[in-house]
Amino acid sequence: xxxxLTFDYELYFGERTGTAKNCILHPTxxxxxxxxxxxxxxxxxxxxxxxxxxxxxxxxxxxxxxDYQLITDQIRxxxxxxxxxxLHIHPHWEDSYYSEGKWHIVAKRYKLPDFDNENIERIVSxxxxxxxxxxxxxxxFAFRAGGWCIQPFEKFREVFIxxxxxxxxxxxxxxxxxxxxxxxxxxxxxxxxxxxxxxxPCKIETGPFTxxxxxxxxxxxxxxxxLFLLGRLNPYMHKPFGDGVPITAPGQRKKLxxxxxxxTVSLDGYNAALLDKALREHHNKKELVIIGHPKSLTRFGLNxxxxxxxxxxxxxxxxxxxxxxxx
Ligand SMILES: [Zn+2]
Numbered sequence: 001x002x003x004x005l006t007f008d009y010e011l012y013f014g015e016r017t018g019t020a021k022n023c024i025l026h027p028t029x030x031x032x033x034x035x036x037x038x039x040x041x042x043x044x045x046x047x048x049x050x051x052x053x054x055x056x057x058x059x060x061x062x063x064x065x066x067d068y069q070l071i072t073d074q075i076r077x078x079x080x081x082x083x084x085x086x087l088h089i090h091p092h093w094e095d096s097y098y099s100e101g102k103w104h105i106v107a108k109r110y111k112l113p114d115f116d117n118e119n120i121e122r123i124v125s126x127x128x129x130x131x132x133x134x135x136x137x138x139x140x141f142a143f144r145a146g147g148w149c150i151q152p153f154e155k156f157r158e159v160f161i162x163x164x165x166x167x168x169x170x171x172x173x174x175x176x177x178x179x180x181x182x183x184x185x186x187x188x189x190x191x192x193x194x195x196x197x198x199x200x201p202c203k204i205e206t207g208p209f210t211x212x213x214x215x216x217x218x219x220x221x222x223x224x225x226x227l228f229l230l231g232r233l234n235p236y237m238h239k240p241f242g243d244g245v246p247i248t249a250p251g252q253r254k255k256l257x258x259x260x261x262x263x264t265v266s267l268d269g270y271n272a273a274l275l276d277k278a279l280r281e282h283h284n285k286k287e288l289v290i291i292g293h294p295k296s297l298t299r300f301g302l303n304x305x306x307x308x309x310x311x312x313x314x315x316x317x318x319x320x321x322x323x324x325x326x327x
Pocket of ligand 1: 008010047088090145146147
């Protein structure tokens, strides 16, 4: 099986975004050390909107210069060492701003389809160009939508073709959520490892795109009780490295604690305890995409990843979109 270790390289988007150091730089460095130890490569889905805002605001706010340098240096280093640098778009950066020493997240337009076609075209093109100006190569051909909001795909289709974005990895089977900001519905996604599509990433069709979905796992409410309790009882192992707070997702916590829910196969926090179970459940698949967020990583998760790679690297291939494309 091909296993992709993918990370959304980003700050938090709630009341406090947290710092570049604790949400991105430090945990990514720790992840890279684990990957280096085993000789495997990671996929970073870089939230380019943040980098563009850093570049814009560092002129008037010199304290942002260091964040900009460290972030862009880390991306360059990751790329030079063979890690995959791909495109992640949180378009709410367009409306967000920096003042009085902090980022103010304005998430009224959280999904790309919340923008008009002209703006969508501009955002996708300029974000891709910015990312590729860091790697100095045309490297960004895979995409993950911010908050998994890849629907309606008609809004992405033309601009993806123009920008040679050919792979999407936003869908996870049976995922469904909607709120003021979010909207996705993957109930009709095929139960396959990957597929080609044309107008709808949940529908197998001949077309210019390939969906390589994120692995999906059904979790019991008991699991989340344990997750929240462990965070309280043993913060050293279970407290995320990131120092911000997430955007509010009304009803989500209550839902997790009271009913079975369908979730991504994830490295975030205690979810990493489920990696072996997820691998068993995907045994008949050709691919397993695992998602993580450096900001949500814990020491527990880092150890779990280390053991997961050690146990599986001889049986499976840890790979990236870039490695597979170059074959
Ligand atoms: Zn994201």
